[in-house]
Amino acid sequence: MAPLETDYLVVGAGATGLAFADTLLQQGNAHITLVDLHAKPGGHWNDAYPFVALHQPSAFYGVNSLALGTGRKDTMGHNAGLYELASGAEVCGYFQQVMQQQLLASGRVQHLPMTRFLGMADGAGRIASVLSGAQSQITVRRKVVDARWFSPSVPATTRPKFSVAPGVRLVTPTGLTQLWQAGQDRPSHFCILGAGKTAMDVGVWLLSCGVPPDAIRWVMPRDSWVVNRLTTQPGEEFFMQSIGGQVQQMKAIAEATDAVDLFERLEASGQMLRIDRMQLPRMFHYATLSEGEVQLLRQITQVIRKGRVQAIEAGALVLDQGREAMDAGTLYIDCTASAVDVRAMEPMFQPGRILPQLVRAPLVSFSAAICAYVEANFDDDAVKNRLCTPVPFPRSVGGYVAATMASLANQMRWGEHKAMRSWIRDSRLDGFGKMVAGIDRNDAEKTALLGELRHYGAAAIGNAKRLIAAAD
Ligand SMILES: Cc1cc2nc3c(=O)[nH]c(=O)nc-3n(C[C@H](O)[C@H](O)[C@H](O)COP(=O)(O)OP(=O)(O)OC[C@H]3O[C@@H](n4cnc5c(N)ncnc54)[C@H](O)[C@@H]3O)c2cc1C
Numbered sequence: 096m097a098p099l100e101t102d103y104l105v106v107g108a109g110a111t112g113l114a115f116a117d118t119l120l121q122q123g124n125a126h127i128t129l130v131d132l133h134a135k136p137g138g139h140w141n142d143a144y145p146f147v148a149l150h151q152p153s154a155f156y157g158v159n160s161l162a163l164g165t166g167r168k169d170t171m172g173h174n175a176g177l178y179e180l181a182s183g184a185e186v187c188g189y190f191q192q193v194m195q196q197q198l199l200a201s202g203r204v205q206h207l208p209m210t211r212f213l214g215m216a217d218g219a220g221r222i223a224s225v226l227s228g229a230q231s232q233i234t235v236r237r238k239v240v241d242a243r244w245f246s247p248s249v250p251a252t253t254r255p256k257f258s259v260a261p262g263v264r265l266v267t268p269t270g271l272t273q274l275w276q277a278g279q280d281r282p283s284h285f286c287i288l289g290a291g292k293t294a295m296d297v298g299v300w301l302l303s304c305g306v307p308p309d310a311i312r313w314v315m316p317r318d319s320w321v322v323n324r325l326t327t328q329p330g331e332e333f334f335m336q337s338i339g340g341q342v343q344q345m346k347a348i349a350e351a352t353d354a355v356d357l358f359e360r361l362e363a364s365g366q367m368l369r370i371d372r373m374q375l376p377r378m379f380h381y382a383t384l385s386e387g388e389v390q391l392l393r394q395i396t397q398v399i400r401k402g403r404v405q406a407i408e409a410g411a412l413v414l415d416q417g418r419e420a421m422d423a424g425t426l427y428i429d430c431t432a433s434a435v436d437v438r439a440m441e442p443m444f445q446p447g448r449i450l451p452q453l454v455r456a457p458l459v460s461f462s463a464a465i466c467a468y469v470e471a472n473f474d475d476d477a478v479k480n481r482l483c484t485p486v487p488f489p490r491s492v493g494g495y496v497a498a499t500m501a502s503l504a505n506q507m508r509w510g511e512h513k514a515m516r517s518w519i520r521d522s523r524l525d526g527f528g529k530m531v532a533g534i535d536r537n538d539a540e541k542t543a544l545l546g547e548l549r550h551y552g553a554a555a556i557g558n559a560k561r562l563i564a565a566a567d
Pocket of ligand 1: 107137139243245457
């Protein structure tokens with residue numbers, strides 16, 4: 096192989112690596128090489144279950160230079176009336192298009208699929224082919240971009256942490272969709288293991304496929320607050336819900352006495368939803384659902400709240416807080432992979448290395464694009480790190496305030512730079528900025544709402560410190 100050289104070596108060609116590379120390419124003349132273990136761009140989306148879809152509207156996911164989807168609203172199903180959500184297959188096809196049409200076509204990008212990054216030595220990246228094992232080096236003239244910080248675990252590539260007795264039927268969500276294959280017995284019951292977004296997707300899918308609710312059991316170690324998808328809509332017609340939602344968030348942070356009170360206020364104003372209104376959720380990971388999906392999931396009433404699964408035995412589940420007798424014909428669906436393994440934050444700009452993390456929670460692709468914009472347009476690492484201060488991903492309800500206020504603080508720093516402000520406003524990855532910039536100043540209702548946003552934003556800053564300290 097000819098000696099390899101590049102300006103930026105991007106490790107990981109998932110949403111983060113691609114959004115970073117796309118903006119860096121648009122903002123300068125650097126040469127970029129992406130290495131990835133997968134055969135195709137798109138990261139974990141390549142391993143996803145067939146019925147997966149984005150949580151958020153396609154309108155502001157992906158890379159900056161290419162639109163994802165058609166910009167239409169769904170007319171049927173649980174997302175009816177809201178902007179379309181790309182399916183996993185659509186996301187993979189889109190990222191393939193990004194690679195071919197936006198990145199490789201530039202002549203300044205190289206993609207090395209099925210390639211493992213082994214580390215750096217003397218200014219060169221060591222890489223190895225997954226297929227042949229052959230190792231080579233790539234000289235890095237500027238920086239390594241480690242786009243693996245999020246790398247969510249997904250069921251298809253994660254082994255369960257509990258033991259499973261012989262004869263127990265345990266499948267991934269992908270395996271669930273293969274029950275049509277010959278030789279598969281029809282299960283008497285389905286048992287969903289896990290309480291995150293994948294588990295919610297499985298519940299919605301089973302019910303939508305006509306499985307009776309009383310044939311479904313759900314092991315839910317912790318209940319979760321979920322974001323009401325109505326408040327994430329980018330279109331002008333949703334101004335009152337989206338920008339109004341931000342006002343409600345700031346008002347709630349300004350006035351809440353603690354995290355429990357905060358989330359109850361957010362629920363009362365329609366920002367947050369919970370599946371079981373009799374439970375007090377302790378988890379918040381930005382899982383996003385429509386009100387229709389939440390209504391549907393409320394039909395599953397056989398919920399097992401005894402902590403995490405330790406073992407599945409023939410005819411019983413062993414959980415942290417006791418045993419649960421189970422029907423012998425139960426099919427267990429493993430949704431326990433943690434899509435949001437929370438890693439320690441680090442400065443994003445380090446000597447010779449960039450580590451993209453969140454600059455606005457929870458938007459992964461917007462954050463990676465901002466990180467690339469800052470790399471291309473600012474020189475000093477201290478300035479870059481100020482503009483890209485990592486936003487902590489919430490581990491529980493207590494982390495919501497810190498994530499929201501850190502996102503707001505970054506936004507205020509970006510506002511100090513005119514060119515950056517206008518780049519963000521024009522970026523397709525920024526959901527709401529255009530909505531605010533485009534309002535008719537004679538529209539009294541909208542102008543008043545923006546006034547409230549400023550008022551409660553300022554008030555939130557004071558109370559947030561108290562709420563964050565209490566959560567710590
Ligand atoms: C089901 C699901 C739905 C989601 N929906 C949304 C959404 O709607 N909006 C949103 O903002 N976020 C969403 N997320 C969050 C998600 O984390 C991001 O959207 C995003 O896809 C993560 O991309 P990534 O590039 O950071 O990680 P990954 O997709 O995991 O990519 C990391 C890549 O690094 C590669 N890699 C790892 N180690 C090496 C190595 N040693 N050498 C070479 N390559 C390596 C891997 O092969 C992988 O391709 C969702 C997550 C899940 C699981």
